[in-house]
Amino acid sequence: MDEETIRRFEEILKAREFYVVGKKVARVDALDAILGRPIYTSDLLSDRVLWVRAVRSPHPHALIRSIDSSATRAVRGVVDVITHREIPGVNDAGSLTSDRPLLAVDRVRHYGEAVALVVGEDEVAVDEGVAAFRVEYDPLPAVFDPVEALKPEAPKIQEEGNLINHVKIRKGNVEEGFASSDVVIRNEFRTPFMDGMPMEIEVAYAYLEPDGTLTCIASMQNPFDVYNKVVRILRLPPERVRVVQAATGGGFGPKSDESPIDVAAYAALAAYRNRRPVIATFTREEAMAVQTKRHSFRIVNETGATSDGRLLAWRSTLYLTNGPYYSKGHLVIQRATFHCTGPYEVPNVWADGYAVLTNNTLAGSTRGFGAPEAHFAAEVQMDILAKKLGMDPLELRLKNVLRPGSLTATSQRIDDNGLVMCVEAAARLSRWSERRQECERFNRLNGRYRRGIGIALLYHGNTLGPEGEDFAVVHLSVDQSGKVRLQTGLTEYGTGALTSLAILVAEVLGIDVRDVELLRPDTRAVRNSGPTVASRTTVIGGRAALDAARKLRSILDPLAAEALGCRTDELVYKDGKVMVAGDTTRSIAFRELVRRAIGMGLDLRVEGYYKAPETKWDRETGQGAPYNQYTFGALVSEVEVDTLTGMVRVLRMTAVYDVGKAINPLGLRAVIEGGSIMGMGHALFEEFVHVDGVPVTLGFQGYSIPASSEAPLEIVQQVVESEGKIGALGAKAMGEIPVVLPMASIANAVAHAIGYHIKETPLKPSRVLEALEELGIAYRP
Amino acid sequence: MVNLKVNGRPYTLDVAENERLVDVIRYRLGFMGAKEGCGEGYCGLCIVLMNGRPVHSCLVPAWRADGAEIITVEGIGSESSLHPVQRAFVDEGAVQCGFCIPAAVLIGKWMLDKGLAKDRETIRWAYKGLLCRCGSYIRFEESVLRAARGD
Numbered sequence: 001m002d003e004e005t006i007r008r009f010e011e012i013l014k015a016r017e018f019y020v021v022g023k024k025v026a027r028v029d030a031l032d033a034i035l036g037r038p039i040y041t042s043d044l045l046s047d048r049v050l051w052v053r054a055v056r057s058p059h060p061h062a063l064i065r066s067i068d069s070s071a072t073r074a075v076r077g078v079v080d081v082i083t084h085r086e087i088p089g090v091n092d093a094g095s096l097t098s099d100r101p102l103l104a105v106d107r108v109r110h111y112g113e114a115v116a117l118v119v120g121e122d123e124v125a126v127d128e129g130v131a132a133f134r135v136e137y138d139p140l141p142a143v144f145d146p147v148e149a150l151k152p153e154a155p156k157i158q159e160e161g162n163l164i165n166h167v168k169i170r171k172g173n174v175e176e177g178f179a180s181s182d183v184v185i186r187n188e189f190r191t192p193f194m195d196g197m198p199m200e201i202e203v204a205y206a207y208l209e210p211d212g213t214l215t216c217i218a219s220m221q222n223p224f225d226v227y228n229k230v231v232r233i234l235r236l237p238p239e240r241v242r243v244v245q246a247a248t249g250g251g252f253g254p255k256s257d258e259s260p261i262d263v264a265a266y267a268a269l270a271a272y273r274n275r276r277p278v279i280a281t282f283t284r285e286e287a288m289a290v291q292t293k294r295h296s297f298r299i300v301n302e303t304g305a306t307s308d309g310r311l312l313a314w315r316s317t318l319y320l321t322n323g324p325y326y327s328k329g330h331l332v333i334q335r336a337t338f339h340c341t342g343p344y345e346v347p348n349v350w351a352d353g354y355a356v357l358t359n360n361t362l363a364g365s366t367r368g369f370g371a372p373e374a375h376f377a378a379e380v381q382m383d384i385l386a387k388k389l390g391m392d393p394l395e396l397r398l399k400n401v402l403r404p405g406s407l408t409a410t411s412q413r414i415d416d417n418g419l420v421m422c423v424e425a426a427a428r429l430s431r432w433s434e435r436r437q438e439c440e441r442f443n444r445l446n447g448r449y450r451r452g453i454g455i456a457l458l459y460h461g462n463t464l465g466p467e468g469e470d471f472a473v474v475h476l477s478v479d480q481s482g483k484v485r486l487q488t489g490l491t492e493y494g495t496g497a498l499t500s501l502a503i504l505v506a507e508v509l510g511i512d513v514r515d516v517e518l519l520r521p522d523t524r525a526v527r528n529s530g531p532t533v534a535s536r537t538t539v540i541g542g543r544a545a546l547d548a549a550r551k552l553r554s555i556l557d558p559l560a561a562e563a564l565g566c567r568t569d570e571l572v573y574k575d576g577k578v579m580v581a582g583d584t585t586r587s588i589a590f591r592e593l594v595r596r597a598i599g600m601g602l603d604l605r606v607e608g609y610y611k612a613p614e615t616k617w618d619r620e621t622g623q624g625a626p627y628n629q630y631t632f633g634a635l636v637s638e639v640e641v642d643t644l645t646g647m648v649r650v651l652r653m654t655a656v657y658d659v660g661k662a663i664n665p666l667g668l669r670a671v672i673e674g675g676s677i678m679g680m681g682h683a684l685f686e687e688f689v690h691v692d693g694v695p696v697t698l699g700f701q702g703y704s705i706p707a708s709s710e711a712p713l714e715i716v717q718q719v720v721e722s723e724g725k726i727g728a729l730g731a732k733a734m735g736e737i738p739v740v741l742p743m744a745s746i747a748n749a750v751a752h753a754i755g756y757h758i759k760e761t762p763l764k765p766s767r768v769l770e771a772l773e774e775l776g777i778a779y780r781p
Numbered sequence: 782m783v784n785l786k787v788n789g790r791p792y793t794l795d796v797a798e799n800e801r802l803v804d805v806i807r808y809r810l811g812f813m814g815a816k817e818g819c820g821e822g823y824c825g826l827c828i829v830l831m832n833g834r835p836v837h838s839c840l841v842p843a844w845r846a847d848g849a850e851i852i853t854v855e856g857i858g859s860e861s862s863l864h865p866v867q868r869a870f871v872d873e874g875a876v877q878c879g880f881c882i883p884a885a886v887l888i889g890k891w892m893l894d895k896g897l898a899k900d901r902e903t904i905r906w907a908y909k910g911l912l913c914r915c916g917s918y919i920r921f922e923e924s925v926l927r928a929a930r931g932d
Contacts, residue, residue, distance in 0.1 A: 036814025249880025674916030
């Protein structure tokens, strides 16, 4: 590509005025959605499709003494039974670490672990086949608590032991920091397992093409993770396997993790062995038992400060309760530990984060990836400190927030002013001081209801950073009609991030977003683009989309310049036309330009690529720069507590996020609202309970997620823009971020209402009522 | 034998006693807009309009639909003539993962038809039977209000 194109392109990037970026444009896939047209995997079901269902362990930890499938094989409609012996390739379904078999060999390590697969003509046949399957188990001692699991006498769940990662932060001299502090507080915080609970249950459809290719269409975030495992498990030549992402009804992390590999491998194995199309899915209860949950955390924070509220020392000990297999637990603890102080500058920090295997069900990637739990513990701690110091919580925060020049807990220098912008906007929009006083006046009436307002702030290390290779590939092609087709291995599963890529392409090519068509992610058509996780599609994928669009421009520019009799640096792409800067009478339609290019035999298929700089930090001290840039945010919540029932209702939220550059404002609004509501569920009632490793909150009757009636009546929101270092046009990560703060913000609001900080989530009625009774303010009619 | 009308077209079908309306609509008639998320009447993804009212079609035995008129998302608008609620969903950016959208659109249509789309409080209670994990509830409310205003 010539220097000139790149230079002009950089000018476009710096342009103050965008034609498409930042405008309220509808999602490119919205029309299909409201007409009911997207094809989700289960829409492929028909009479000729076989079903497959797993025989699952009822024990959290046991040896398999024997299995007997004879009764199953006799069930009418059962056509095949698959155990680990029938796996042609490697029995490895672990998403990142090869520690998890697809089908258990001689031992099960959690409730619901798959032992065998039953394939049959319909759902009734496989259900009966599973019920008839006999497995004899010898239960083994099991461990469910992370602290117990670290003791030498604890049952060893994996050969290497139960501790899978110990993340350290050693900054300054924490002992000296505490010694110089006027006030030191220490609190323990706990959060439970939770379920990401995408509305669409994991599902995969596999069939053999006439040429022998095994095609698998499935609901998932990461087609290449699934592809690589299917190739390995079936031991097929890589070119004989094809994985396509169907429309996907929600991801939230679990669909980037273990369970999409399972259903895809089940369907692929059964289709390959039986030479018929197969659908593999779960019941809702089964999905909840086997999909990776949000980890349960236990966090002890000890904080020292001067009497005027300057933070001097912070010590955190974090225990992450994992399931019996790695999944993403070793990475989640890393993100949680790096963010353990909240978005504050503390000169002396000592932190130890432990990720520990247990015999609970699987836990792994879930929206926020450890940040919601770390921020809950840090931000409630800050509130308790403010109370102890007799300071306004906002004032204490402003005294310590990360500003330009501040050093984070890992001593990474912050360059932008995003956080201060967020805090100031949130305080203004929520009328913080005024509303705080109004709540206090209201509470002096000592009625049945009490009100409170609370705040929490965040920083969120962007994209993968230390969690993996942070790259993306975006393919563009243009046809005779001037339509641009965008295809990538990055997937859409709800946030609208692929529309952001379409917006960026439309901006550079000067066309309508509706003229950019998204093609389905297909491992046969695109190169691996890394996982669609860590809120990285707009930030990293956006850079690849810009690169692809720029490559198209480098092909089209010389033609346009020739047609218009100008230099290439005078070209303006806008409104479906290419014009000469300063002379709008001279123009050529984009479509015409494309036709000419194709007529000349030019290939209008390009591949854009971007890879973020590698991040570095020291494993022994945790010091360094683990992330390339940070998103900042502030969330104010107003609540009403019913002191008769302990019910908490969120009345209003004020959410302000530094998004770097708002590329897709309609998408942002929906994600900020939706993430706030999801986080409200985490704060108030979501809790996935195991009793001795056996889940007891399966199904919607056991595990509540927010319904419309529970959503706050109003979510006031604003975005501020403090340009990020690496993101497309300065964009920062936003997909997961709105779910990070509600737990902390709502807990602080409840504390303002009742005068006491509850340190364990969810703030369910029984827990709140217990606090109210202890405080002597429970309402007695 | 069951006679029912789906999206204006009559069908006569032999149905088993335990066959569910959702399966008839999806797999025998091919209207895939109705989804399934639990099969127990909690999530609401399978909501269709039966004789003008939203029902969880996973809980309705197919024989109960004898003589009924069923409307699915496929039956209320087309690309060239969107239903006002569909238009509003696009303009408000209400679509996230899209899985509950067919049901959400139908609830909105029902509210408009019955003159219930007056205020947010009423609309949010109408959506109580539908779970949206993306949390688009406020967008649904704004969409229905927008459609009712005729924007």
